[in-house]
Amino acid sequence: MDGPRENSIEAHGLVREFKKGPRAVDGIDLRVDPGEIYGFLGPNGAGKSTTVHMLTTLLPPTAGTATVAGYDVVKEGPQVRKAIGAALQEAALDPFLTGREHLRLQTTMHGITGEERSKRSDELLTRVGLTEAADRKVKGYSGGMKRRLDLALALVHRPRILFLDEPTTGLDVQSRTALWVEVGRLAKEEGVTVFLTTQYLEEADVLADRVGIIDHGRIVAEGTPEKLKADIACSTVEAVPATPDQRGAVASVLERFGEQTTGYGPGSVAVQLASANGNLAEIVRALDAEGVVLSQLQIHEPTLDDVFLAKTGRHLEGAGDEEEQDSEQDLEPARA
Amino acid sequence: MRDTLSVARGVSWRVLHIFFTNKAFLLPSIAFPLFFFTAFVGGLSRIRQVPGFDFPTGYTAFQFVFVLLQSAAFAGVFTGFGIARDFETGFMRRLMLAAPNRSGILLGYTFSALVRWATVATVVTVVALLAQMKIGGDGVDLFGLYALALFLNVAGALWATGVAMRLRSQQAAPVMQMPVFLLLFFAPVYVPLNLLQGWIHGVASVNPITALLEAGRGFISGRPELTLAAFAIAAGLILGFAAWAVRGLRRAEAAG
Amino acid sequence: MALAQTAALGKRAVVRTARQPANVVFPLIFPMLLLAVNAGGLRAETKLPGFPTTSFLAFALAVPFVQGALLATINANVEFARDIQTGFLNRLALTPVRGIVLLFGQLGGLITSAVVQAIFYLAVGLAFGVRLQSGIGGAAMLLLLETAIALAFASLGSWAALRTGSTEAVQGLFPVFFVFLFLSSMNIPRNLIEADWFRWVATVNPVSYLIEAVRALVITGWDWQTIGLGFGVAGALSIVGFALATHALWNRLERT
Ligand SMILES: Nc1ncnc2c1ncn2[C@@H]1O[C@H](COP(=O)(O)OP(=O)(O)OP(=O)(O)O)[C@@H](O)[C@H]1O
Ligand SMILES: [Mg+2]
Numbered sequence: 001m002d003g004p005r006e007n008s009i010e011a012h013g014l015v016r017e018f019k020k021g022p023r024a025v026d027g028i029d030l031r032v033d034p035g036e037i038y039g040f041l042g043p044n045g046a047g048k049s050t051t052v053h054m055l056t057t058l059l060p061p062t063a064g065t066a067t068v069a070g071y072d073v074v075k076e077g078p079q080v081r082k083a084i085g086a087a088l089q090e091a092a093l094d095p096f097l098t099g100r101e102h103l104r105l106q107t108t109m110h111g112i113t114g115e116e117r118s119k120r121s122d123e124l125l126t127r128v129g130l131t132e133a134a135d136r137k138v139k140g141y142s143g144g145m146k147r148r149l150d151l152a153l154a155l156v157h158r159p160r161i162l163f164l165d166e167p168t169t170g171l172d173v174q175s176r177t178a179l180w181v182e183v184g185r186l187a188k189e190e191g192v193t194v195f196l197t198t199q200y201l202e203e204a205d206v207l208a209d210r211v212g213i214i215d216h217g218r219i220v221a222e223g224t225p226e227k228l229k230a231d232i233a234c235s236t237v238e239a240v241p242a243t244p245d246q247r248g249a250v251a252s253v254l255e256r257f258g259e260q261t262t263g264y265g266p267g268s269v270a271v272q273l274a275s276a277n278g279n280l281a282e283i284v285r286a287l288d289a290e291g292v293v294l295s296q297l298q299i300h301e302p303t304l305d306d307v308f309l310a311k312t313g314r315h316l317e318g319a320g321d322e323e324e325q326d327s328e329q330d331l332e333p334a335r336a
Numbered sequence: 337m338r339d340t341l342s343v344a345r346g347v348s349w350r351v352l353h354i355f356f357t358n359k360a361f362l363l364p365s366i367a368f369p370l371f372f373f374t375a376f377v378g379g380l381s382r383i384r385q386v387p388g389f390d391f392p393t394g395y396t397a398f399q400f401v402f403v404l405l406q407s408a409a410f411a412g413v414f415t416g417f418g419i420a421r422d423f424e425t426g427f428m429r430r431l432m433l434a435a436p437n438r439s440g441i442l443l444g445y446t447f448s449a450l451v452r453w454a455t456v457a458t459v460v461t462v463v464a465l466l467a468q469m470k471i472g473g474d475g476v477d478l479f480g481l482y483a484l485a486l487f488l489n490v491a492g493a494l495w496a497t498g499v500a501m502r503l504r505s506q507q508a509a510p511v512m513q514m515p516v517f518l519l520l521f522f523a524p525v526y527v528p529l530n531l532l533q534g535w536i537h538g539v540a541s542v543n544p545i546t547a548l549l550e551a552g553r554g555f556i557s558g559r560p561e562l563t564l565a566a567f568a569i570a571a572g573l574i575l576g577f578a579a580w581a582v583r584g585l586r587r588a589e590a591a592g
Numbered sequence: 593m594a595l596a597q598t599a600a601l602g603k604r605a606v607v608r609t610a611r612q613p614a615n616v617v618f619p620l621i622f623p624m625l626l627l628a629v630n631a632g633g634l635r636a637e638t639k640l641p642g643f644p645t646t647s648f649l650a651f652a653l654a655v656p657f658v659q660g661a662l663l664a665t666i667n668a669n670v671e672f673a674r675d676i677q678t679g680f681l682n683r684l685a686l687t688p689v690r691g692i693v694l695l696f697g698q699l700g701g702l703i704t705s706a707v708v709q710a711i712f713y714l715a716v717g718l719a720f721g722v723r724l725q726s727g728i729g730g731a732a733m734l735l736l737l738e739t740a741i742a743l744a745f746a747s748l749g750s751w752a753a754l755r756t757g758s759t760e761a762v763q764g765l766f767p768v769f770f771v772f773l774f775l776s777s778m779n780i781p782r783n784l785i786e787a788d789w790f791r792w793v794a795t796v797n798p799v800s801y802l803i804e805a806v807r808a809l810v811i812t813g814w815d816w817q818t819i820g821l822g823f824g825v826a827g828a829l830s831i832v833g834f835a836l837a838t839h840a841l842w843n844r845l846e847r848t
Pocket of ligand 2: 049
């Protein structure tokens with residue numbers, strides 16, 4: 001076998017079509033450099049997990065090519081698997097085993113044995129803060145503990161590339177921040193390349209060096225969070241009138257400067273400014289001229305949501321497949 | 337009252353809708369009794385040659401009664417499984433919220449058990465007739481047989497409902513099923529009571545199901561026996577388990 | 593390396609079963625209950641001319657060994673299917689472990705459980721006065737036979753789990769297995785079955801030969817022909833099951 005290759009990820013025209021399903025991934029090109037944290041941001045059903053499955057060799061692509069750690073994901077599966085660690089979307093744990101037993105099994109599967117095995121297990125348990133819970137069954141773990149154990153399992157063989165599929169979904173703010181710190185440390189200190197999917201704007205913004213925004217199986221925008229936002233370049237102005245009956249007046253003034261947008265406070269009027277350097281002073285003068293009184297006026301810098309909105313015409317939140325809606329109907333007959 | 341009935345109608349509509357539209361529920365319910373019937377009748381018919389076996393209308397009719405009662409009891413128990421599932425999915429909580437009168441919920445599930453069993457009983461009966469089962473009893477006798485099974489069906493449903501309301505988990509399935517299974521089989525299943533020996537004879541003699549079985553076999557052979565006792569026992573079972581189920585419902589309500 | 597991995601996977605399968613009391617208790621108790629019921633209810637059968645032994649308990653003791661293997665198969669493969677559903681299998685598939693090792697681990701764990709159960713059934717039989725005609729060596733042979741039987745069912749069961757990846761589907765095998773069990777010479781020697789069609793079914797049913805091989809060790813002694821036939825049938829089922837399971841495994845782990 002040839003020596004270690006670069007810790008990069010590359011995909012060209014990656015497609016996955018399910019037999020009775022949609023084109024879940026519809027031609028994705030991407031490149032992740034060694035030591036980089038790449039955030040894959042998209043709503044439910046966008047194709048994030050499917051992409052991860054293909055890059056981790058769990059699912060063969062129907063078209064396109066990809067190399068991970070310099071190995072082809074189709075032809076060199078075993079080498080790819082050796083180089084990568086993955087924590088998939090469902091924290092796939094056995095409720096009847098303890099945390100330590102999970103690590104024991106995982107290390108054995110990777111051929112780590114003897115003293116090295118227990119040393120590695122202890123080290124990882126400490127690192128993810130599960131030392132105390134190590135001998136309890138996973139059944140009694142909280143969501144955050146399961147996630148952290150999942151991460152520890154992905155790390156046992158010191159992978160050079162780490163795939164994390166929605167690692168913080170369902171976690172509270174504290175656990176989320178702790179996980180961010182750990183992932184950041186892995187990338188900065190150990191040079192691990194991280195491919196991370198998320199539905200959270202903030203996560204992509206804070207954690208990722210570069211972000212790819214995916215929707216309906218295609219990457220609609222890609223770049224550093226700063227660059228993506230700078231490309232949109234338009235801040236949003238949010239104004240709250242002192243009395244609700246002045247909303248109309250405020251709106252008509254603000255609309256001179258840009259297009260109305262939603263997703264802000266209930267009593268407020270928000271407008272995405274048309275030009276890059278929306279002039280706050282001008283806006284204030286115009287409002288003053290109309291004689292409206294404001295209780296609040298704010299400028300919001302563009303967010304990744306604005307980027308998503310600009311590219312797809314929808315907000316990121318609630319953009320996914322509407323799946324869980326029909327369960328309400330079950331009740332109908334009971335009311336009949 | 338109207339509330340209770342409409343809740344009951346809604347609940348049983350839903351249960352039966354699921355039952356009749358899901359092969360996974362429908363097929364086993366029908367296949368199991370049929371299967372026991374074939375396995376027992378086909379495999380064990382030579383048993384009637386054991387000295388002392390004196391049932392007049394043949395081994396098919398002898399086993400038919402057991403299978404009919406068994407299917408009735410189990411159609412009831414399966415209802416409990418459904419309730420447990422509804423607790424696990426959280427659906428029961430929604431029912432409790434939506435139903436102004438919650439005894440309607442019990443009524444609905446029990447009614448669905450009845451319809452379920454009626455379906456199974458029809459199939460089993462047709463198959464038994466195709467297998468040329470000999471019937472000695474007249475119309476009244478047969479009515480008695482099916483009425484007895486129906487009572488057992490209701491009792492079984494109420495029993496399982498009571499368990500499901502208390503344990504509220506599908507893990508409770510064995511708790512619902514096992515006692516019924518034991519009660520049914522610690523009875524004169526394969527041979528009449530007088531041919532059982534040893535401990536099983538002792539157990540079967542005090543098992544209430546024995547009376548139901550013997551009465552049922554009396555009906556089908558046209559030589560009714562133990563009729564009153566059997567109906568009294570069946571009614572007793574229904575009353576007892578109705579109280580058990582209602583108290584279970586209250587427990588479930590209290591647990592939220 | 594592969595050995596250590598297989599052992600680790602097998603151990604995990606056993607530990608997981610052992611930590612779910614229901615999965616331990618049910619396969620131990622249920623076959624014993626059925627044994628008690630049938631040994632009591634069918635004792636009259638020993639009075640039939642040509643019945644091979646005077647103790648129906650000894651005659652019926654063979655059944656738990658086959659039934660226990662079936663129950664262990666269902667339990668272990670429901671867990672296996674759950675591993676597929678939760679993605680646990682994916683996690684293992686991402687390690688360098690060879691696919692076939694995943695299957696070996698699963699089968700090994702299951703066989704271990706089945707053999708432990710078999711020791712329990714044997715102990716219960718001995719406690720109630722059954723003596724093996726084949727002696728101590730027969731007991732060892734019995735456990736070996738149990739291994740072969742468990743392997744046969746286990747490989748068929750893992751095929752189902754891998755093929756469907758659904759716990760319900762594996763659970764649905766339960767009735768199928770029971771059909772095979774009941775339509776065999778489980779309750780009566782084949783030559784005493786009266787109905788021609790049933791005798792024919794029991795004769796083509798492979799489960800009959802598994803039961804008869806165990807039974808020979810208990811009530812006959814070293815009847816090599818019957819024992820050999822049992823091993824042969826178990827071996828053939830194992831080969832078929834294993835081939836199907838490996839095939840399903842490759843499809844399941846579409847990994848490249
Ligand atoms: N095995 C499969 N068979 C058929 N369709 C599938 C399969 N897996 C995924 N899909 C479909 O592919 C699309 C993309 O799914 P994917 O799981 O990749 O989305 P996602 O971005 O990870 O979403 P989420 O945020 O909900 O995890 C969805 O429409 C999904 O229904
Ligand atoms: Mg996903």
